[in-house]
Amino acid sequence: MTKKKMFTSLFRLNDIERSNFFCLGREKIRGKIKGKWGNDVSIGCKCTIFAMFQRIINRRVNKTKTKVVSLHVSPPKPTFFLSCRNFTTQSSSALDTATAAADIANLVLESDPKSLRGSLHGLQVQFTPELVDKVLKRLWFHGPKALQFFKHLEYHPSYAHSSSSFDHVIDIAGRMRDYKTVWALVARMRSRRIGPSSKTFAIIAERFVGAGKPDRAIKVFLSMREHGCRQDLHSFNTILDILCKSKRVEMAYNNLFKVLRGKFKADVVSYNIIANGWCLIKRTPKALEVLKEMVERGLTPTITTYNIVLKGYFRAGQIKEAWEFFLQMKEREVEIDVVTYTTMVHGFGVVGEIKRARKVFDEMVGEGVRPSTATYNAMIQVLCKKDSVENGVLLFEEMIKKGHVPNLTTYNVVIRGLCHAGNMEKAMEFMERMKTDGCEPNVQSYNVAIRYFCDAGDIEKGLNMFEKMGQGSCLPNLDTYNVLISAMFVRKKSEDLVVAGKLLLEMIDRGFLPRKFTFNRVLNGLLLTGNQGFANEILRLQSKCGRLPRKFKL
DNA sequence: GACACTCCAT
Numbered sequence: 209m210t211k212k213k214m215f216t217s218l219f220r221l222n223d224i225e226r227s228n229f230f231c232l233g234r235e236k237i238r239g240k241i242k243g244k245w246g247n248d249v250s251i252g253c254k255c256t257i258f259a260m261f262q263r264i265i266n267r268r269v270n271k272t273k274t275k276v277v278s279l280h281v282s283p284p285k286p287t288f289f290l291s292c293r294n295f296t297t298q299s300s301s302a303l304d305t306a307t308a309a310a311d312i313a314n315l316v317l318e319s320d321p322k323s324l325r326g327s328l329h330g331l332q333v334q335f336t337p338e339l340v341d342k343v344l345k346r347l348w349f350h351g352p353k354a355l356q357f358f359k360h361l362e363y364h365p366s367y368a369h370s371s372s373s374f375d376h377v378i379d380i381a382g383r384m385r386d387y388k389t390v391w392a393l394v395a396r397m398r399s400r401r402i403g404p405s406s407k408t409f410a411i412i413a414e415r416f417v418g419a420g421k422p423d424r425a426i427k428v429f430l431s432m433r434e435h436g437c438r439q440d441l442h443s444f445n446t447i448l449d450i451l452c453k454s455k456r457v458e459m460a461y462n463n464l465f466k467v468l469r470g471k472f473k474a475d476v477v478s479y480n481i482i483a484n485g486w487c488l489i490k491r492t493p494k495a496l497e498v499l500k501e502m503v504e505r506g507l508t509p510t511i512t513t514y515n516i517v518l519k520g521y522f523r524a525g526q527i528k529e530a531w532e533f534f535l536q537m538k539e540r541e542v543e544i545d546v547v548t549y550t551t552m553v554h555g556f557g558v559v560g561e562i563k564r565a566r567k568v569f570d571e572m573v574g575e576g577v578r579p580s581t582a583t584y585n586a587m588i589q590v591l592c593k594k595d596s597v598e599n600g601v602l603l604f605e606e607m608i609k610k611g612h613v614p615n616l617t618t619y620n621v622v623i624r625g626l627c628h629a630g631n632m633e634k635a636m637e638f639m640e641r642m643k644t645d646g647c648e649p650n651v652q653s654y655n656v657a658i659r660y661f662c663d664a665g666d667i668e669k670g671l672n673m674f675e676k677m678g679q680g681s682c683l684p685n686l687d688t689y690n691v692l693i694s695a696m697f698v699r700k701k702s703e704d705l706v707v708a709g710k711l712l713l714e715m716i717d718r719g720f721l722p723r724k725f726t727f728n729r730v731l732n733g734l735l736l737t738g739n740q741g742f743a744n745e746i747l748r749l750q751s752k753c754g755r756l757p758r759k760f761k762l
Numbered sequence: 763g764a765c766a767c768t769c770c771a772t
Contacts, residue, residue, distance in 0.1 A: 375763095407763050414763090445764035452765095480765040515766040550767035585768035620769045652769055659770080687770080 308333060309342035310681060316347060316357045325360040335361065337370035344376045349651075349683040351384045351719035371402040375411055382415030384719055390415075398436055406432070406443040413447055417454045425450065426464060444472040445481055452485025460485060461498075476507050480516055487520030492529075495520055515547050522555030530555055544575070550583045557590025565590055581607075585617045592625030600625050601634075614645070620653050627660035632669075635660075651677075651685045658688065662695035667704070670695055689715040693726060702737040709734055709742050713749070721753060 312333070319327055333339070340361065347354035358377045361367060374397050381389040390412060397403040409432050413425040429447040432439050444464075451460035461482055469478065479502040486495035499513060514537055521530035534552060537544055549572040556565035569587050572579060579587075584607045592600035604622055607614065619642040626635035635657065639649055654677040661670035674692060677684060689711055696708035708730050712722055727750050734743040 405763095410763050442764050447764095449764060475764090477765050482765095484765065510765085512766045517766095519766065545766095547767045552767095554767070580767080582768040587768095589768070615768085617769045624769075650769090656770075690772095 305336075305339050305342060309339055309346055312339075312343045312357075313346035316343070316353050317350065321356055324356060325363065328357070328360050329364060335364065335367040337373055340367075340369065340373045341376060344373060344380070346681065346683070348380070349685050349718060351380050353718075354380050355384075355386075355389070368400070371397065371405060371408075374403060375405075375408050378408060379411045379415065382412055383418075385415075385419055394435060404435055404437055406437060406439075406446065409435075409437060409443065410446045410450065414450050417450055417456065422451055422454065422456045422459055426459075429464075439472075441472045441475065441478075444468065444474075445477050448478060448485075449481045452481055452488065455485075455489050457482065457485030457489060457491075457494075476502070476510055476513065479507065480510070480512050483513065483520075484516045487516055487523060490520075490524040492517070492520040492524050492526065511543060511545055511548070514542055515545075515551060518548060519551050519555070522551065522558075525559075527555070527559055527561070544577070546572070546577050546580050546583060549577055550580065550586050553583060554586035554590065557586060557594060560594045562590060562595050579612070581612060581615050581618060584612060584614070585621055588618065589621045589625075592621060592628070597622075597625040597629045597631065614642075614647070616642075616647055616650055616653070619645075619647060619649070620656065623653060624656050627656055630664070632657075632660065632664065632666075648681055649677075651682055651688065654682060655685075655687050655691060658695075659691045662691060662698070665698065667695055667699060671707075683718075684715075686715070686720050689720060689722070690726065693722075693730065697729065697733060702739070705730070705733040705737050706739060706742065709739070709746055712746060716749060716753060727753075 312328075312331070315327060315331075316324065340358075343357060344354055347357060355377060358369070358373065362369060374393055378390055378393050381387075381393065394404050394408065394412075397408065409428055413428045416422070416425040416428060425447070429439075429443070432443065448460050448465060451457070451464070465474065465478065465482055472478075479498060483495040483498050483502075486492065486498065495517060499509065499517070503509065514533075518530055518533055518537075521527075521533055530552075534548070537548070549568060552568045553565045556562075556568065565587065569579065569583065572583070584603065588600045588603050588607075591597075591603060600622060604614065604618065607618075619638060623635045623638050626632070626638065639653065639657065642649060642653070654673055658670045658673045661667075661673060670692065674684065674688065677688075693708050693711050696704040696711070698704075712726065712730050715722060727746070731743050731746060731750075734740075734746070
């Protein structure tokens with residue numbers, strides 16, 4: 209039987225065109241294929257089926273102008289969904305890309321590494337940089353799979369990677385501390401004349417800093433020109449910022465800023481970055497010193513400069529100084545902006561000064577400054593934490609009434625507040641509400657729900673949430689696994705510990721490295737409940753993991 | 763992807 213013949217026959221079996229949503233159980237497919245062709249068709253390989261349907265549909269599409277939107281292989285139920293929609297316009301291409309990215313990401317997650325290349329090349333999908341980037345984003349928390357996907361596509365006959373895809377995958381490799389791959393990718397970018405750009409170096413530098421190697425980050429910056437990339441004030445400020453944000457101001461200031469500020473003609477932004485760095489480690493006096501130096505050099509502070517200092521006072525717990533500084537800003541007729549007000553609201557709120565926070569919040573409107581979503585988020589959060597969730601929710605409804613658009617943070621803040629107050633039901637309502645509001649819950653949203661369900665002893669619901677995120681567009685992160693694994697010890701049930709073991713295996717498979725503590729805990733648990741075999745399996749894996757990097761930053 | 767405001771709990 210030739211492949212071509214097989215496809216056309218299968219094609220005849222299913223009248224895809226007639227319905228907009230078409231679904232077949234695995235058994236049905238197996239039955240039909242077996243019935244028709246005997247045993248010579250392997251249904252075991254999902255990718256084969258996947259590719260087959262894709263071809264069939266594409267062929268059909270050309271004749272009938274029906275566009276295929278997606279083809280899902282959805283675990284854990286072994287069901288294949290083929291969904292088709294009729295399009296009259298071309299305007300839905302963004303939606304197409306999103307769905308296609310989801311499908312391809314699922315295909316990559318499900319495929320055996322060996323057969324992945326074949327299935328990717330078999331897909332009759334026109335790969336574009338946007339699509340590839342979206343797939344990589346979806347595979348963000350599954351580093352090894354993301355790298356595989358990228359690698360296999362490099363040999364694709366009709367697609368070449370873009371610089372942004374390279375940047376993404378360099379970031380992922382950096383996170384996994386696979387520096388050999390990082391530099392190999394940089395070299396490939398260069399040979400293809402699509403980079404590396406200053407953004408690429410920023411990514412690499414940040415990963416080195418995240419891995420506790422700030423000196424190597426600096427080296428990366430200094431070596432930019434060797435790799436054929438120009439250095440300028442922008443890239444100088446970027447590396448300063450990366451170091452400062454990771455609390456390495458001292459190093460940024462002494463080893464880089466002082467040495468090279470002349471060469472790059474350091475500007476207000478450079479000084480702001482350094483000042484902010486000192487503020488981040490609560491050394492506000494140092495920040496003021498740097499800013500004084502800046503003024504002496506003839507540079508004029510901007511509103512950002514003031515906002516940095518203001519936040520610095522709050523961060524250092526100097527509430528009185530913050531208030532006085534705020535008054536001074538007014539006196540000096542600095543144009544106070546929404547960031548200033550947001551900083552004030554949040555600063556007062558976190559120390560429990562709800563009334564003063566509210567006063568500032570009300571005052572800004574009078575001053576003609578419209579609160580931003582961030583301002584509402586700050587106010588709602590402090591109400592939830594220091595006042596009551598009810599008032600937080602009230603303000604949430606009020607902001608919507610006034611035409612402000614809540615974002616992910618808004619929802620997460622409210623959901624966390626509700627969970628904390630023990631109102632899981634309402635929290636779940638908000639979870640649904642955000643979805644209908646076009647605001648897909650992210651890892652944090654799920655993690656909060658999972659954590660509080662488990663804390664309340666509702667392990668089943670926690671696991672349920674975990675499964676839900678798997679079905680959605682959201683992959684679990686290190687936190688998710690840690691929370692869930694800990695929860696598996698609460699009931700002291702043997703089955704729970706097996707689940708803990710499985711979760712441990714899954715997280716390793718996804719490129720996360722469990723802490724030693726987690727390993728030992730799971731191992732002890734399994735041994736105590738008589739799961740010797742499973743424990744041994746994990747033990748073997750642990751010795752393998754010893755050679756892997758310590759901790760991944762996500 | 764040059765700076766400032768909003769998302770945990772260990």
